[in-house]
Amino acid sequence: MRKKLPYPLVGLLLVVVVAAVTVGYLAVTSLGRTTITATFSTAVGISEGSDVRILGVTVGSVDKVTPMGETVEVELHVRRGVDVPADAKAIQVTPSVVPDRNVQLLPAYSGGPKMESGAHIPLERTATPVEVDELYASVEGLTDALGPEGANKDGALDRFVTASADTLGGNGAALGRSIDELSQAATTLADSSQDISETVVNLQSFVTMLAQNDAQVRQFNSQMSSFNQTVAGQREDLQGALAELSYALADVARLVRDNQDVIRSNADRLVRLSQITADQRDDIEEILKLAPLGLTNLVGAYDSESGTVSLRLNIPELQDPAGVLCQLMRLGRLNPGDQMLAELDNIRRADIEACEALAPQRNADLRASNPDLPLGILAGEMNQSIPVPGTVQGNRGWPMTPASEGGRG
Structure with a gap:
């Protein structure tokens, strides 16, 4: 037969089990x-x-x-x-x-x-929320402040209410519209809060810049003050100048009115001149580049001893007259930018190219039939074949003594 445990031991075990369960539960729930x-x-x-x-x-x-x-x-x-x-x-x-x-x-x-x-x-x-007794105390304090012992002691509150009622009487609709418009204005400001914020930020940046440049701002204000004092001191002269300017402007206005047709015509011509200048821009640019060099060469070509200018006329077109005639067939050169003339040049391109191909032969025929052409036409190849006086033996140079050596010059 089994031996039974004593009752005190069983009770002790139960207490231990309950304590262990309680401690475990508390540990688990607190963990x-x-x-x-x-x-x-x-x-x-x-x-x-x-x-x-x-x-x-x-x-x-x-x-x-x-x-x-x-x-x-x-x-x-x-x-x-x-x-x-x-x-x-x-x-x-x-x-x-x-x-x-x-x-x-x-x-x-x-x-x-x-x-x-x-x-x-x-x-x-x-x-923490407001307590009810505090709310009651606040209401009671407001009532006392507005009651017969407070603001309404002399009937001021009654008169204010009466005056407000008389003023607002019959204006309920207008007051409602005012509240609606005020609500719309507030909504607009709320919708534009970002823009208002950016405006404030930019204004802050501007004020900061002024603060950082305080010395320059003060100097500018000082200079403006001096300028204002100068203008104030010469106020009468300035008034007289402005009066004379008004008379002059009136004369100019009458002149423009009386000669408006002439001014309009001159303006139209100026437009055409400007257009021509724009079309010939490359030629004008070349002239401006070469003209100083040409004037310098002209000064250097002057012989002070003989009082003469050592130069000769050099027109390249005179050495190719047939080619010049072919160039005249290009009508587009007469008015650059004209679409109609450009189209005519495209139509006649074959004739122009044929003319340019025959130009050397025509120049040779012209030189053979007319050996002594005027103005140096087709004489380019002969320029270097004619000896300069004094450069070849047997070809005597200038026979007179130079003026620098006592001659007559």
């Missing part, structure tokens, strides 16, 4: 939860066991409420698995008229740093 201490200005309706909620859902409870002089510290916990933002706030909420309050933590966690266990929420991040 991983977040303990927080929050400082409130008051804690009416908050006691041990009050709910701690997030978005209206109970996530923990209050563990201890400790008065600390002018503030109250509330120790609470949030069960494990519920995250709280590191910068969360704590507010007391009264869900009904009966002061059964709970502590709300907000906002809900959506990412970022988490509040660690043992964290403290300072007074700046807590809020």
Whole structure:
């Protein structure tokens, strides 16, 4: 037969089992939860066991409420698995008229740093609702201030109400429209908040720039002050000058009015001249580049001893008369940019090219039939074949003594 355990031993084992289960339960429920201490200005309706909620859902409870002089510290916990933002706030909420309050933590966690266990929420991040007795006291104070012992002691409030009623009587529609327009204006300002913000930022940048350039701004103001004093000192002369200017402008206006046809005609001609100048831009540019060189060469060609200019006429076109005639067939050169003349040149391109191909033969025939052409026409090949006086033996040079050596020059 089995030996039965004594009853005291059985009771002791039961006590040990219950204690172990209790300790395990408390350890499991306490493991991983977040303990927080929050400082409130008051804690009416908050006691041990009050709910701690997030978005209206109970996530923990209050563990201890400790008065600390002018503030109250509330120790609470949030069960494990519920995250709280590191910068969360704590507010007391009264869900009904009966002061059964709970502590709300907000906002809900959506990412970022988490509040660690043992964290403290300072007074700046807590809020407490206004008590009913405080609200009643405020209403009572307002009533006393406006009552017969206050602002209405001499009937001032009655007169104000009467005057307001007389003023607003019959103006309800206008007042309603004013409120609607004021609402629309406020909406417009709200919609334009970004623009207003940018305007303020730009204004701040402008003011900062002025502050950084304070010396220059002061110098500018000083110079403007001196200028204003100068203008003020010469006010009469300035008035006289402006009067004379007005007379001159009147004369100019009459001149323009009396000669508007001539001015219009001259303006049209000036337009055409400008167009021609623009069309001949390349030629004008070449003239401006070569004219200084040509004038320099002309000065260097002057012989002060003989009083003569050592130069000769050199027109390249005289050496190719047939080619010049072919160039005259290009009508587009007469008015560059004219579309019609350009199209005619394209139509006659074959004839122009044939003329240019026959030009050398025609020049040779002209030189053979007329060996002594005037103006140096087709005489280019003979220029170097004629000896310069004094450069070839037997070809005597200038027979007279130079003026620099006592001659007559």
